[in-house]
Amino acid sequence: xxxxxxxxxxxxxxxxxxxxxxxxxxxxxxxxxxxxxxxxxxxxxxxxxxxxxxxxxxxxxxxxxxxxxxxxxxxxxxxxxxxxxxxxxxxxxxxxxxxxxxxxxxxxxxxxxxxxxxxxxxxxxxxxxxxxxxxxxxxxxxxxxxxxxxxxxxxxxxxxxxxxxxxxxxxxxxxxxxxxxxxxxxxxxxxxxxxxxxxxxxxxxxxxxxxxxxxxxxxxxxxxxxxxxxxxxxxxxxxxxxxxxxxxxxxxxxxxxxxxxxxxxxxxxxxxxxxxxxxxxxxxxxxxxxxxxxxx
Numbered sequence: 001x002x003x004x005x006x007x008x009x010x011x012x013x014x015x016x017x018x019x020x021x022x023x024x025x026x027x028x029x030x031x032x033x034x035x036x037x038x039x040x041x042x043x044x045x046x047x048x049x050x051x052x053x054x055x056x057x058x059x060x061x062x063x064x065x066x067x068x069x070x071x072x073x074x075x076x077x078x079x080x081x082x083x084x085x086x087x088x089x090x091x092x093x094x095x096x097x098x099x100x101x102x103x104x105x106x107x108x109x110x111x112x113x114x115x116x117x118x119x120x121x122x123x124x125x126x127x128x129x130x131x132x133x134x135x136x137x138x139x140x141x142x143x144x145x146x147x148x149x150x151x152x153x154x155x156x157x158x159x160x161x162x163x164x165x166x167x168x169x170x171x172x173x174x175x176x177x178x179x180x181x182x183x184x185x186x187x188x189x190x191x192x193x194x195x196x197x198x199x200x201x202x203x204x205x206x207x208x209x210x211x212x213x214x215x216x217x218x219x220x221x222x223x224x225x226x227x228x229x230x231x232x233x234x235x236x237x238x239x240x241x242x243x244x245x246x247x248x249x250x251x252x253x254x255x256x257x258x259x260x261x262x263x264x265x266x267x268x269x270x271x272x273x274x275x276x277x278x279x280x281x282x283x284x285x286x287x288x289x290x291x292x293x294x295x296x
Contacts, residue, residue: 017047018054025055029062061195083144083189085226086154089182091139093175096166097123100134103165113165125165129157144189151241155183184238190225197221 024036033051037044042051100123104113111127125132129149133142145154159180163171170176201214210228218224 017042018050021047021051021054022058025051025058029055029058082191084185085187085189086143086145086158086183087186088141088179089184090179092134092141092179094139096162096170096176096179097134097136097139099166099170101136125161127161130154130161132158132161142186143183155180158183185229187229188227190227191219192223192225193221194223195221197223 020040021036021042024040025031028036033048033055034044036042036051036055037047100113101115104115104123106115108114108124108126113123113125116122116124116133120135123134123136126146129145129147131144131146134140143154143158149157162176162180166176197215199214199216201212201216203212205211205213206228212224212226212228214224214226215222216224
């Protein structure tokens, strides 16, 4: 060992070499490991294996977060996941929360209400279609669709979730109907998979753009963007729902009128047949001149 001219390896130097290799392949992802060592002035026999391993890890990381074209597999962009968050216009009434707390179990059960073990102690419900969270202190309710649902289907399912957990005298109350009618979109969640991140939250753009940017443990290795809907969206959606209701009622009335007109047509046909039979009966008795002329 005393006659060896190879310098002693230092952990800091080795880490610096790995960093340089990563930076090179980040800038030139399609070049070979030999080209990397030549450009950085590294001994290929010594660092070639490390360069290949670093390039392989970067390629796998890129494939996990980007979408590739069928022909070349080159990155087109980050794959986002979008879903809408719904809430009620007013907080959940305290009597409803008390009834849900009595119904909730201590541990998570699919398709049933349970109490979250975290410090917020919120009431939660989840099944294959939706996920619901109710915060007892504020009465805030957050509803997320876990599969594509129309607004009407979502509202019916949310109504069933609450009605099945509340006593009859509660969900038959006017306040329950008012709460369900107040269901509305509050924001859109956009989730981008970008790799390991240090948890953070940025609310700087909330007032100007309605955006919250954060990374937490709810979506590991993902960047979340909460897009809060402008205040004018809610009355527009409410107007759209009212218009839909009016159109539906108008269509029902038209259908009823058509049914009545069809019934009138059948009655007229039957009256014509009855008059025809009466005419023949009178003609057979020979009481009409027309009957004698016709030889009846």
